[in-house]
Amino acid sequence: MQVDWTFAASIVPTLGQAALLTLAVTAAGFAISLVLGLALAMLRRSRRRIFALPAALTVEAVRGTPLLIQLYFIFFVLPEYGIVLPAMLTGIVVIGLHYAAYTSEAYRAGIDNVPPGQWQAAGALGMTRPQVFRYVVLPQAVPAILPALGNYLIAMFKDTPLLSAIAVVELMQRAKIIGSETFRYLEPITIVGLYFLAMSLVAAMLVRALERRLRIPPA
Amino acid sequence: MTEFLPILLDGARVTAAITAVAALLAVLLAFASGLARLSRLTLLRGISIVYVELFRGSSLLVQLFWLFFVLPHFGVTLTPFQTAVLGLGLNIGAYGSEVVRGAVLAVPAGQTAAADALGLTGYQVMRYVVMPQAFLCMLPLWGNLLIELLKGTALVSLITVSDLAFRAYQLNQATFRTAEIFTMALAIYGLLALAIAGGTRGLERRLSRHRLAREHL
Numbered sequence: 001m002q003v004d005w006t007f008a009a010s011i012v013p014t015l016g017q018a019a020l021l022t023l024a025v026t027a028a029g030f031a032i033s034l035v036l037g038l039a040l041a042m043l044r045r046s047r048r049r050i051f052a053l054p055a056a057l058t059v060e061a062v063r064g065t066p067l068l069i070q071l072y073f074i075f076f077v078l079p080e081y082g083i084v085l086p087a088m089l090t091g092i093v094v095i096g097l098h099y100a101a102y103t104s105e106a107y108r109a110g111i112d113n114v115p116p117g118q119w120q121a122a123g124a125l126g127m128t129r130p131q132v133f134r135y136v137v138l139p140q141a142v143p144a145i146l147p148a149l150g151n152y153l154i155a156m157f158k159d160t161p162l163l164s165a166i167a168v169v170e171l172m173q174r175a176k177i178i179g180s181e182t183f184r185y186l187e188p189i190t191i192v193g194l195y196f197l198a199m200s201l202v203a204a205m206l207v208r209a210l211e212r213r214l215r216i217p218p219a
Numbered sequence: 220m221t222e223f224l225p226i227l228l229d230g231a232r233v234t235a236a237i238t239a240v241a242a243l244l245a246v247l248l249a250f251a252s253g254l255a256r257l258s259r260l261t262l263l264r265g266i267s268i269v270y271v272e273l274f275r276g277s278s279l280l281v282q283l284f285w286l287f288f289v290l291p292h293f294g295v296t297l298t299p300f301q302t303a304v305l306g307l308g309l310n311i312g313a314y315g316s317e318v319v320r321g322a323v324l325a326v327p328a329g330q331t332a333a334a335d336a337l338g339l340t341g342y343q344v345m346r347y348v349v350m351p352q353a354f355l356c357m358l359p360l361w362g363n364l365l366i367e368l369l370k371g372t373a374l375v376s377l378i379t380v381s382d383l384a385f386r387a388y389q390l391n392q393a394t395f396r397t398a399e400i401f402t403m404a405l406a407i408y409g410l411l412a413l414a415i416a417g418g419t420r421g422l423e424r425r426l427s428r429h430r431l432a433r434e435h436l
Contacts (some may be wrong), residue, residue, distance in 0.1 A: 044359065065405045066373035068384055073401040076391055080398065160277040165377055172281060185288035195284055196277040202274070212375040 011178050015188065019195055025092055025170060032096025033156070034056045034149070037103030038171035042133075044108060047212040055104075057145035069161055070094055083134045099156045102210035106148040109206075110141035143214060150207035154200050171195065220399050223390055227400075230386030231407050237303050237409075242365055244308030246313050252312065256346075267316065274313035281373050281393025282306050287378040303375035303382075311368045318364065320379060322357035323349060355426050362419030366412050373408070383407060405406045 062070070074094050074164035078085060085093070114137050158196040161172035169177070175188035246309050248270075255267040274282065283306040290297065297305065326349050334348040376385035387404035 019309045025308060044431040061405075061409060064370075065408045066370040066384065068373040068376070069387065069404050071402060072384075072391070073397075073405065077401065080264050149246060161278050161280040161372070164280075172278075172284065173239055176284070180402065185284075189281065189289055193281045196281055197273065200276040201272065 004184065004187060007182070007184060008191065011072075011188055013075070014178065015154065015171060015191055016172060018169065018171040022157070022160050022171045025088070025095070025160050026153070026165065029096040029099065029160075030153050030156055031073075032093065033099035033103045033152070036100035037096065038107050040100055040104035041107035044104065045111065048184045059101045059104055062098055066160060067098050068165060069094070070098060071166050072163060087125070087168045088163075088167050091166060091168045095156060095159060098159075099152055102155075103149060103154050106145045106152065107141070110145035111137060113144060114140050120159075128155065146214065147207050147211040149204070150210060154207070155201045156197060157203070158200060220403070220428075223394075223396075223400055223403060226386050226390060227383060227403055227407060230383035231383065231411070233381055234369070234372050234383040234408075235411065236368050237300070237307065237375060237380070238365070241304045241307035241311065241372070242368055244304060245364070245368065248308060248312030249315025249319050252316035253323065256320050257323060258317065271313045271316050274310050275317075279306070279310050280377065282310055283374055287315060295373075299375070299378050299380045303372070303380045304377060307371055307375070310371065313362055314367070315361070315364055318357050318360045319353070322353040326352045328396055330430055336346050355423070358419055358423045358426070362416055365415045365419065368406070369411055369415060415424035 019085045029204045040055050043051045044059065046055075049070060058125055061091070071091065071094050075087065075090050078090070114216040118140065160170055163170050164173035164176070167173075171192050176185075178188040179185035180219060252267045252270055255263040256271070260268075283302065286297070286302045286306050286367065287299070290302075304326060326350055330348055331344055334344040339348070372382060373384040376382050379385075383404055387400050390400045394400070
């Protein structure tokens with residue numbers, strides 16, 4: 001089979017629009033997982049089991065089951081309770097929730113790595129626990145886990161094609177529609193693959209650069 | 220609820236079969252590619268880098284669709300099951316390649332030097348000195364990758380393989396008993412993931428018995 005370059009060029013603008021939508025979904029979903037992940041991490045570290053246990057169970061259940069089934073679950077179950085969201089919004093929320101379980105583990109590792117002396121010293125200065133958290137612990141924990149968060153951002157980006165399964169017309173779905181209309185799948189799907197490849201490789205390079213910058217020079 | 224269970228379990232068998240065969244392919248590819256990456260031959264290293272970046276850099280679903288829709292145009296016709304196994308094996312194998320490379324590099328250089336000094340050949344050093352240590356060190360990471368693989372198998376339902384996700388979707392379309400069906404499907408996936416985690420932990424304990432024995436001397 002020959003590559004039809006004119007056809008390939010003709011579908012680039014349509015795919016480009018869908019690619020922007022994919023980026024928007026990733027950005028919105030990641031914003032959810034950054035906030036929710038921190039909340040889950042704090043709950044899981046809580047000394048009260050009533051908070052810690054449900055948080056731990058949620059994280060493990062979400063990480064142990066496929067994103068696709070979670071998408072179906074929320075997409076088909078919510079309407080039964082009268083909550084009808086657009087497919088796109090459902091997709092963003094579910095992918096955000098899914099990755100919150102992953103980011104929460106990164107936050108937890110970052111917080112655990114702040115030396116206990118920091119907590120004690122801040123406490124001795126008369127700071128309340130929320131103050132210690134906000135002004136002492138988080139500013140040290142978050143920069144250390146930025147590369148890990150960056151990797152989850154890339155992973156989430158690569159998972160956005162799953163939203164096509166609940167009828168969100170993102171990049172993959174757009175390529176399939178073009179394919180079924182023209183009976184040419186080679187060009188659209190290959191372009192989508194190359195797009196993901198290019199974006200992830202650039203993003204991975206940025207994460208590596210960030211890692212190098214953050215590396216604490218040996219004393 | 221019980222009327223759905225046989226159908227879902229039937230799908231779970233397909234899911235388990237795909238996971239098992241794809242895992243085998245992934246392990247083979249990961250060892251071949253991970254060791255090629257450490258080779259002195261530029262060509263082997265190059266092939267390994269291209270393979271790993273290609274399959275880690277793009278999306279699993281896009282890869283499956285590419286194999287499913289585009290390969291037939293090149294005259295390669297695979298069954299959906301074969302496509303699923305090939306796609307998942309290639310994808311997880313690329314992640315596994317880095318696991319193998321990391322674990323081999325983590326074996327202290329003194330081990331290789333000592334084995335060399337004892338007159339072992341390159342193959343023998345790898346087989347009897349480096350691999351037994353590297354293998355133990357990579358087991359927990361393989362456990363995580365196999366769970367990723369299991370979760371990834373749900374995507375094969377989108378290329379018409381009749382796995383657990385596919386059965387759940389179809390049952391839902393036919394009966395609209397959404398909450399029950401998908402809760403059961405999630406639970407089955409969760410149990411399969413627990414089984415994989417338990418299996419790798421068990422293997423790890425078994426393979427590290429000699430370490431414990433030595434520590435107790």
